[in-house]
Amino acid sequence: MNIYLGNLNYRVRENDLRGLMEQFGIVKDARVVIDRETRRSRGFGFVEMESDDxxxxxxxxxxxxxxxGRNLIVKEAMPRPERPVGFERTQRYKEPQEY
Incomplete structure (x- = not known):
């Protein structure tokens, strides 16, 4: 099962999440979501546990x-919604047209 962890301290790293969750069972994956531009934590992450129980x-x-130092928000992660057909990141930003 994939778990969402929110309201994380911005200093939390993947090994911190793994250490926190390993007390409950086998952790298959742990990741903190990082902002692409600033390269800093966005304050949430995901942990995949081997056992649903x-x-x-x-x-x-x-x-x-x-x-x-922060109160966690912990819940089952929801799958990402599907993007519309043909949607690409590059299509969101169009070059200005010359007239």
Whole structure:
């Protein structure tokens, strides 16, 4: 199960998330989302647990608990919504047209 962790301290790194979650079971992956431009944490991340039962236990135990000075928001991660067909990042920014 994939878990969303929000309201993270901006100093939290992937090894911090992994260490926090390993007390509940086997962690398959842990990542902190980083801003592409500033290269700094965006204050949230995701952890994938091997067992759904262990993941649910972690969610119930850690939600609204303090970690590195901030109260966590912990819940099951929702899949990303599908982008419209033909949508590309480059299409959002068009060059000004000359008249």
């Amino acid at each position: 262990e993941a649910r236990n972690a969610i119930e135990t850690l939600n609204e608990q303090e970690f590195m």
